[in-house]
Amino acid sequence: MRASCIYYSFALFLFLNFYSTTAQPPLTNPIANLSTTWSNTESLPNSFNFTDGSRVRAILLRGSLETKFACGFYCNGTCTSHLFAIFIVQTNSSGGITEFSRDFPKVVWSANRDHPVSYGAILNLTATGEMVLQDADGTAVWTTNTTGKSVAGLNLTDDGNLVLFDINNSAVWQSFDYPTDCLLPGQKLFQGQQLIPSVSWTNWTAQKDLFSLQVTNEGLFAYVGSNPLQAYNSYQVFGNDTNTGRRYARFLNGSLSLFILSVEPSEPDHLIDVPQATHLQYMKLMPDGHLRVFEWQPNRSIWNMVADLFDEYLEECDYPMACGRYGVCSGGQQCSCPVTTSTPKIDYFRQTNDRQPNQGCSELTPLTCNATEDQVFIELENVMYFSRFADMKGVDKET
Numbered sequence: 454m455r456a457s458c459i460y461y462s463f464a465l466f467l468f469l470n471f472y473s474t475t476a477q478p479p480l481t482n483p484i485a486n487l488s489t490t491w492s493n494t495e496s497l498p499n500s501f502n503f504t505d506g507s508r509v510r511a512i513l514l515r516g517s518l519e520t521k522f523a524c525g526f527y528c529n530g531t532c533t534s535h536l537f538a539i540f541i542v543q544t545n546s547s548g549g550i551t552e553f554s555r556d557f558p559k560v561v562w563s564a565n566r567d568h569p570v571s572y573g574a575i576l577n578l579t580a581t582g583e584m585v586l587q588d589a590d591g592t593a594v595w596t597t598n599t600t601g602k603s604v605a606g607l608n609l610t611d612d613g614n615l616v617l618f619d620i621n622n623s624a625v626w627q628s629f630d631y632p633t634d635c636l637l638p639g640q641k642l643f644q645g646q647q648l649i650p651s652v653s654w655t656n657w658t659a660q661k662d663l664f665s666l667q668v669t670n671e672g673l674f675a676y677v678g679s680n681p682l683q684a685y686n687s688y689q690v691f692g693n694d695t696n697t698g699r700r701y702a703r704f705l706n707g708s709l710s711l712f713i714l715s716v717e718p719s720e721p722d723h724l725i726d727v728p729q730a731t732h733l734q735y736m737k738l739m740p741d742g743h744l745r746v747f748e749w750q751p752n753r754s755i756w757n758m759v760a761d762l763f764d765e766y767l768e769e770c771d772y773p774m775a776c777g778r779y780g781v782c783s784g785g786q787q788c789s790c791p792v793t794t795s796t797p798k799i800d801y802f803r804q805t806n807d808r809q810p811n812q813g814c815s816e817l818t819p820l821t822c823n824a825t826e827d828q829v830f831i832e833l834e835n836v837m838y839f840s841r842f843a844d845m846k847g848v849d850k851e852t
């Protein structure tokens with residue numbers, strides 16, 4: 454008995470000793486205290502250049518091998534403008550960011566995509582518990598507006614959620630409540646929130662009045678436009694409404710689950726299948742209106758698209774704007790401009806860019822609204838509008 458006690462304590466001693474000599478302190482902390490400021494300059498120690506031209510200055514990092522979350526300043530290309538963002542990076546065994554030439558940071562949230570900041574901008578976690586992003590010229594471009602809410606600190610969680618927590622460790626503000634164009638595993642998209650894609654692959658600005666993904670009392674809707682909102686894809690739910698709380702869609706391992714009428718832990722009202730995750734996934738509403746899921750493939754060191762969720766229902770031509778403004782889409786995204794089949798045969802549109810027909814068509818004679826008496830509707834034959842739920846009540850050929 455005594456012998457085994459000695460044996461165990463000896464082993465423990467060895468283990469502690471081993472641990473303290475090899476484990477280094479984390480390269481950055483996942484938690485920050487109040488009254489901390491970070492300036493978007495070389496003063497931030499965790500600055501890295503990636504070979505695709507993107508650069509990060511990490512502020513908080515939850516590293517420990519493989520794909521992990523970091524938050525900080527992000528830029529790409531000329532780097533004249535920066536986002537305060539959460540991004541996925543590869544980390545090594547001591548928690549540092551790595552793989553600069555193979556896996557490039559994936560931005561999954563940002564605070565200021567409509568107001569990028571310059572070199573020298575400051576993120577200020579104030580003594581009063583508010584997080585403020587100030588551009589180099591001193592303009593406040595973003596704030597969490599949490600002064601007076603007993604904030605105790607800032608935590609970047611394992612799930613990639615940036616949380617201002619209070620003295621009782623409850624979340625006072627969290628990035629999951631302000632989604633941009635992505636959802637992370639476990640994250641909920643609540644009614645009243647929306648995913649909005651960026652303008653393009655290279656411009657992070659949020660699209661204005663184009664695509665969005667939203668939860669309503671009736672289901673999950675992918676919309677185009679804003680006035681009126683028109684659904685180009687929808688998952689409607691029917692049944693008894695037992696939900697007195699907030700309705701949401703939740704990105705889970707294996708599905709995007711709708712809890713519109715029912716409440717967790719009961720079964721969701723509807724499941725949109727997502728391949729089960731072997732590694733980290735993220736879901737993103739793309740600039741062209743596709744809702745895609747990407748998964749990290751460690752053996753090939755790439756992010757793979759594992760699902761294009763609307764593809765079960767939509768062909769390429771069913772996506773609004775597949776052929777740009779006024780474009781007509783046929784077959785496998787063959788784009789053309791509307792032509793009249795009636796006589797006299799007059800062309801009203803021409804391609805905006807001859808080489809890139811998917812950029813749409815422009816009017817040869819711009820319409821104005823003050824000459825309505827001179828205007829008539831012309832029928833286009835054999836053309837379908839994408840919208841199945843168009844709010845076009847009261848509109849007909851004679852309007």
Ligand SMILES: *[C@@H]1O[C@H](CO)[C@@H](O)[C@H](O)[C@H]1NC(C)=O
Pocket residue numbers: 482484485486
């Ligand atoms: C935050 O404050 C706590 C308690 O005062 C301290 O233990 C911890 O080291 C601080 N963290 C940082 C990142 O300064």
Ligand SMILES: *[C@@H]1O[C@H](CO)[C@@H](O)[C@H](O)[C@H]1NC(C)=O
Pocket residue numbers: 500501502508
């Ligand atoms: C990143 O590249 C910029 C521009 O070439 C350079 O000024 C900066 O020092 C580099 N940073 C790191 C961490 O290598």
Ligand SMILES: *[C@@H]1O[C@H](CO)[C@@H](O)[C@H](O)[C@H]1NC(C)=O
Pocket residue numbers: 505506507529530557558654655
């Ligand atoms: C960064 O920009 C380069 C070209 O400017 C582009 O090839 C690359 O995909 C961009 N990276 C991201 C993550 O957008």
Ligand SMILES: *[C@@H]1O[C@H](CO)[C@@H](O)[C@H](O)[C@H]1NC(C)=O
Pocket residue numbers: 480545546547548549550551
């Ligand atoms: C991990 O990466 C950091 C840079 O982010 C580097 O300083 C550190 O030496 C690396 N650690 C190991 C064990 O490779």
Ligand SMILES: *[C@@H]1O[C@H](CO)[C@@H](O)[C@H](O)[C@H]1NC(C)=O
Pocket residue numbers: 490575577578579580
């Ligand atoms: C951070 O905010 C506090 C309170 O608003 C202010 O007093 C302080 O000067 C700010 N720090 C920086 C570096 O701007």
Ligand SMILES: *[C@@H]1O[C@H](CO)[C@@H](O)[C@H](O)[C@H]1NC(C)=O
Pocket residue numbers: 598
């Ligand atoms: C901040 O919150 C207060 C009260 O909660 C509200 O009146 C104010 O409009 C908010 N300001 C911003 C910029 O959101």
Ligand SMILES: *[C@@H]1O[C@H](CO)[C@@H](O)[C@H](O)[C@H]1NC(C)=O
Pocket residue numbers: 484608609610611612618622
């Ligand atoms: C920070 O987040 C982690 C989850 O990733 C959690 O375990 C931890 O309790 C949180 N810390 C605080 C202080 O909220």
Ligand SMILES: *[C@@H]1O[C@H](CO)[C@@H](O)[C@H](O)[C@H]1NC(C)=O
Pocket residue numbers: 602603619620621
């Ligand atoms: C923290 O919890 C205590 C005890 O439950 C409560 O009295 C207090 O109001 C809470 N504080 C905040 C800021 O929620």
Ligand SMILES: *[C@@H]1O[C@H](CO)[C@@H](O)[C@H](O)[C@H]1NC(C)=O
Pocket residue numbers: 652656657658
């Ligand atoms: C990005 O798009 C926005 C909105 O269309 C535009 O105002 C802005 O100039 C664009 N930025 C760049 C760098 O092209």
Ligand SMILES: *[C@@H]1O[C@H](CO)[C@@H](O)[C@H](O)[C@H]1NC(C)=O
Pocket residue numbers: 692693
């Ligand atoms: C809905 O609720 C009513 C009354 O509680 C019940 O009679 C009916 O069978 C329920 N319908 C469904 C589809 O569960």
Ligand SMILES: *[C@@H]1O[C@H](CO)[C@@H](O)[C@H](O)[C@H]1NC(C)=O
Pocket residue numbers: 706707729730731732733
């Ligand atoms: C997702 O679920 C599958 C099946 O239960 C499991 O094997 C896998 O580890 C899960 N993935 C993650 C990332 O938790």
Ligand SMILES: *[C@@H]1O[C@H](CO)[C@@H](O)[C@H](O)[C@H]1NC(C)=O
Pocket residue numbers: 821823824
């Ligand atoms: C419509 O009204 C505007 C401003 O009142 C005027 O400049 C324009 O010429 C008018 N267009 C037509 C086609 O009458």
